[in-house]
Amino acid sequence: xxxxxxxxxxxxxxxxxxxxxxxxxxxxxxxxxxxxxxxxxxxxxxxxxxxxxxxxxxxxxxxxxxxxxxxxxxxxxxxxxxxxxxxxxxxxxxxxxxxxxxxxxxxxxxxxxxxxxxxxxxxxxxxxxxxxxxxxxxxxxxxxxxxxxxxxxxxxxxxxxxxxxxxxxxxxxxxxxxxxxxxxxxxxxxxxxxxxxxxxxxxxxxxxxxxxxxxxxxxxxxxxxxxxxxxxxxxxxxxxxxxxxxxxxxxxxxxxxxxxxxxxxxxxxxxxxxxxxxxxxxxxxxxxxxxxxxxxxxxxx
Amino acid sequence: xxxxxxxxxxxxxxxxxxxxxxxxxxxxxxxxxxxxxxxxxxxxxxxxxxxxxxxxxxxxxxxxxxxxxxxxxxxxxxxxxxxxxxxxxxxxxxxxxxxxxxxxxxxxxxxxxxxxxxxxxxxxxxxxxxxxxxxxxxxxxxxxxxxxxxxxxxxxxxxxxxxxxxxxxxxxxxxxxxxxxxxxxxxxxxxxxxxxxxxxxxxxxxxxxxxxxxxxxxxxxxxxxxxxxxxxxxxxxxxxxxxxxxxxxxxxxxxxxxxxxxxxxxxxxxxxxxxxxxxxxxxxxxxxxxxxxxxxxxxxxxxxxxxxxxx
Numbered sequence: 053x054x055x056x057x058x059x060x061x062x063x064x065x066x067x068x069x070x071x072x073x074x075x076x077x078x079x080x081x082x083x084x085x086x087x088x089x090x091x092x093x094x095x096x097x098x099x100x101x102x103x104x105x106x107x108x109x110x111x112x113x114x115x116x117x118x119x120x121x122x123x124x125x126x127x128x129x130x131x132x133x134x135x136x137x138x139x140x141x142x143x144x145x146x147x148x149x150x151x152x153x154x155x156x157x158x159x160x161x162x163x164x165x166x167x168x169x170x171x172x173x174x175x176x177x178x179x180x181x182x183x184x185x186x187x188x189x190x191x192x193x194x195x196x197x198x199x200x201x202x203x204x205x206x207x208x209x210x211x212x213x214x215x216x217x218x219x220x221x222x223x224x225x226x227x228x229x230x231x232x233x234x235x236x237x238x239x240x241x242x243x244x245x246x247x248x249x250x251x252x253x254x255x256x257x258x259x260x261x262x263x264x265x266x267x268x269x270x271x272x273x274x275x276x277x278x279x280x281x282x283x284x285x286x287x288x289x290x291x292x293x294x295x296x297x298x299x300x301x302x303x304x305x306x307x308x309x310x311x312x313x314x315x316x317x318x319x320x321x322x323x324x325x326x327x328x329x330x331x332x333x334x335x336x337x338x339x340x341x342x343x344x345x346x347x348x349x350x351x352x353x
Numbered sequence: 354x355x356x357x358x359x360x361x362x363x364x365x366x367x368x369x370x371x372x373x374x375x376x377x378x379x380x381x382x383x384x385x386x387x388x389x390x391x392x393x394x395x396x397x398x399x400x401x402x403x404x405x406x407x408x409x410x411x412x413x414x415x416x417x418x419x420x421x422x423x424x425x426x427x428x429x430x431x432x433x434x435x436x437x438x439x440x441x442x443x444x445x446x447x448x449x450x451x452x453x454x455x456x457x458x459x460x461x462x463x464x465x466x467x468x469x470x471x472x473x474x475x476x477x478x479x480x481x482x483x484x485x486x487x488x489x490x491x492x493x494x495x496x497x498x499x500x501x502x503x504x505x506x507x508x509x510x511x512x513x514x515x516x517x518x519x520x521x522x523x524x525x526x527x528x529x530x531x532x533x534x535x536x537x538x539x540x541x542x543x544x545x546x547x548x549x550x551x552x553x554x555x556x557x558x559x560x561x562x563x564x565x566x567x568x569x570x571x572x573x574x575x576x577x578x579x580x581x582x583x584x585x586x587x588x589x590x591x592x593x594x595x596x597x598x599x600x601x602x603x604x605x606x607x608x609x610x611x612x613x614x615x616x617x618x619x620x621x622x623x624x625x626x627x628x629x630x631x632x633x634x635x636x637x638x639x640x641x642x643x644x645x646x647x648x649x650x651x652x653x654x655x656x657x658x659x660x661x662x663x664x
Contacts, residue, residue, distance in 0.1 A: 067661070104492045106662040130494035140485030145367045153363065156356040157493040198489065 057082050057131075057206055057238045058103070063112030065098055065262075072098045074262040075112070080238050082205070085228060087253035087270075088242040095262040096242045097137065100210050103240075104134050116206055130158070133204035135212055139195020143184040147175060147194050150183060151201065158202040165201065172227070173197045188215030196224070200231075207231075207239045213248055225252050278315065280306040281330040288327055295321075307335065357495065357503035358510070365473060365511060374469045378515060379522075381465060385458060386526040389450050396448045398536065401439075405446075408436040435539050438546040447536030453551040454534070455527025459519045460555045463562035466519060467569050468594060470512035475573040475586035477504045478657070482581035487662055497658045501578070505653075508570055516559065516566075557624055564620035568642055569594045572614075575649040579656050598629050605630065611637075614645035 056079035065073040073095050080086055090096045101107040103114055105121050105128075114121040119128035141150045151170070155161035170179050173193040183191065192215050199207060207228075213221045229252070231237045243249050249256060250270060258266040282288050285304060292299050292308065299308035310318065315332060322329060365371050412433040416426065439446065447454075478501070481487040490500060538549040573590035580586055593600070597615040610616050610630055617638035622628050 101662065104488075106488055106491060108659070108661060126494040126496060129492060132492070134488075134492040136488045136492070138485070140489060142364060142367070142486055143484070144369070145364065149363065149367070153360050154489065154493070156360055157490075157495050159494070 054082055056080060057117055058240070059113075059115045060099075060103070061113045061115075063099075063102060063114060064110045065095075065102055065107065066110045072262050073102065076259070076262065076264055078257060078264060080206070080240055082238045083232050083236045084255060085232050085239040085241060085253045087249035087256040088240060088259065089244075089246065089249060089256060090242075090259035094259045096259060097210065098262075099259065100134075100136060100208055100240075100242065103208060104132065104136065105129060106136070130202070131205045133199035133202065133207045135195045135199050135209050137210050138188075138214065139191055139198065141183045141191065141194055141198075144182065146182055147179045147186070147190075147197075150194065151179075151197060154198045155201050161201050165203075169197045169200050172200070174223075189217055189220050192216055192220075203235070205237060207237055209239065209241045211243055212241060213243065213245065221248065228252060277335040278308055278310045278332055279335050280308060280332045282306070282322060282327050282332075283330070284327070287325055288322065291322065291325060291327075354499060354503060357499060358507050361477070361503050361507035362510070365477070365507060368473075371473060371511075374472060375515075378466065378469060378519065381462060382459070382519060382522045383526065386455060386523070386530055389455070390530045393450050393531075398445055398448060401445050405436040405439050409433050409440075412436070431541050434541065434546050438539060439537075444539070444548065445536040447534050447538050449535070450531045451534035452524065452527035452531055453555070455523050455531060456520075456555045457551060457558070459523030460558035460562065462519065463516070463559065463566065464594075466512065466515045467562075467566045468591065470508065470515060470566070471569050471573040471590045471594060472587055473511060474508045474570045475577040475590050476583035477508055477577065478574070479577040479581045479583045479586050482662075483583060491662060498654065501654055501657045505574060505650075508574065512566060512570060520559070558621060561620040561624050564638070564642060565594075565618045568614055568618040568646065571646050571649040575653045578653040601630060612641065614642055617641045 058078075058080040060076060060078040062075050062077055063073055064071065064075050076095075076099070088096055088099070098107065102109055103116075103121065105125050109122060114128075116128040117131050121128045141147070142153065145153070148166070148170070151166050155166055170176055173196050175190065175193050175197065178186070178190065183194065186194065192212065196212070199209070213224060216224060225248075228239055228241075232239055241249065241252060253270055255267070255269050257264055280288070281304065283304075285301065285306075288306060289301060292306065297308050297310070299306050301307075312334065319329060319332065409432075412429040415421070415429050416433075438444065481490055491497060534551065538551065539546055540549050541547070569590060572593060573586060576589050577583065577586035593615065597618065601610050601613065601616050604610050604613070611633065616630050617633070619629075620635070620638060623635045623638065626632075
């Protein structure tokens with residue numbers, strides 16, 4: 053694995069005697085999307101505030117590209133794009149003026165770059181209207197735009213899909229994947245939508261009571277179990293067993309071990325045998341089930 | 354730093370409140386000028402020499418009254434001296450409103466300008482907290498020190514712009530409506546009659562008013578930064594600005610008020626020589642103000658740089 057871009061070493065945050073983050077360590081890597089999960093009050097937002105320098109550490113260190121957030125803030129944060137909770141913009145100004153405002157705080161963000169980002173997030177038509185007229189989804193897009201302006205190597209997103217419609221969420225997910233892969237950006241996403249995290253992330257870390265309690269990789273593009281509903285079931289059963297598929301039959305639904313890329317082959321074969329296929333879909337133990345198991349069923353939101 | 358000030362300036366002028374402030378100031382300046390013009394009665398000044406002679410005769414007659422008290426004697430002596438001076442130097446009195454008079458009016462509304470600058474001064478930091486935009490502003494490769502400095506400079510630029518605008522407008526409106534002064538005002542300093550120079554008086558009033566202006570803005574800025582609530586900050590700064598002398602008079606019995614900035618912030622006391630507590634020197638006043646200014650600034654910067662942002 054490549055060198056981590058972000059390192060949290062034994063970080064602790066105590067406010068008025070209350071330990072919010074307890075000796076936590078975490079590493080984030082370029083090109084990887086890491087999901088950040090935890091029940092209410094687990095310390096997700098506090099961790100993000102510590103990583104962005106909005107709050108000061110009680111002890112421990114956070115380094116981004118080798119620069120310490122505490123000692124070398126301006127250098128460390130120069131590589132970071134942030135959306136903390138809802139992207140609160142200056143509502144009395146246009147989206148464009150907001151971006152212009154933030155671009156002046158970074159080195160080397162040109163007007164052409166602003167236009168490019170506006171185009172990327174799909175706000176070209178309404179960018180010169182006041183932010184107060186924007187829908188929540190449009191504000192999210194503008195929030196993403198301001199986070200991407202300076203081409204950051206590390207992106208922190210707190211509840212980024214909040215307020216986006218399904219098409220928007222999908223587009224957003226694809227876009228994040230793209231910049232992670234093509235620009236080798238490290239992305240850290242906190243969300244309460246577990247299915248969202250599951251679809252978006254390569255890796256998930258779970259926090260509870262200010263401590264990391266689990267960390268695992270997700271292999272979302274290699275779903276190995278499929279469920280199949282097709283009739284007549286005798287023909288299907290016959291075909292599957294004679295072609296060496298591992299499967300079970302339960303109430304007219306077949307569960308079989310099958311890689312995603314093999315699905316079209318199976319469908320073609322079955323259709324050729326006059327089988328009627330009603331549904332085929334991937335089966336996996338959802339992250340939600342795992343998450344509830346880990347955190348003891350606490351509130352997630 | 355320039356681009357940060359540019360940012361703050363842009364945000365300031367995108368708020369409706371800023372335009373309302375400008376509107377109020379324009380209304381007062383233009384309104385008072387027009388009102389003065391409408392209500393002004395032109396006084397014929399062609400026979401001013403006879404009038405001055407009447408003044409002298411009147412004073413002489415009054416001075417012959419037996420058992421006249423000391424204060425009245427002084428008053429009639431001064432009346433006589435001034436009239437005599439006018440006759441000797443061919444110096445007609447200024448009776449009608451003039452450009453110079455309108456300029457003096459401009460200097461007299463420095464309190465209003467201060468009040469109007471205190472409003473954005475109190476909210477320029479605190480509103481970022483109540484709007485939640487502070488987290489967008491701070492997660493940039495710019496130190497908190499620079500961000501706060503840019504906000505402070507912007508507010509002073511705003512206030513100074515209002516002052517410059519007032520000077521230009523009162524002069525222009527005064528000139529258009531009334532023309533330059535046709536007469537001369539006199540004062541008596543240490544028993545000697547002197548011609549007053551209105552322009553330099555106006556200039557001095559502006560300069561001495563900067564004491565209250567600066568202290569009120571620094572105080573509002575400090576409260577706005579520490580409490581991060583625009584309404585509390587505006588209310589407190591207004592209270593101190595409007596009721597400053599009253600607060601001092603109330604506190605006078607209990608604490609040594611000469612060490613409170615409110616006693617000194619109105620530097621025009623040194624111009625008029627009318628002190629609302631007791632006479633102090635200009636250097637004493639300036640020392641107290643500088644110390645308080647440093648305290649307000651230090652507290653503003655310390656809280657802003659140290660604080661954990663939860664907004």
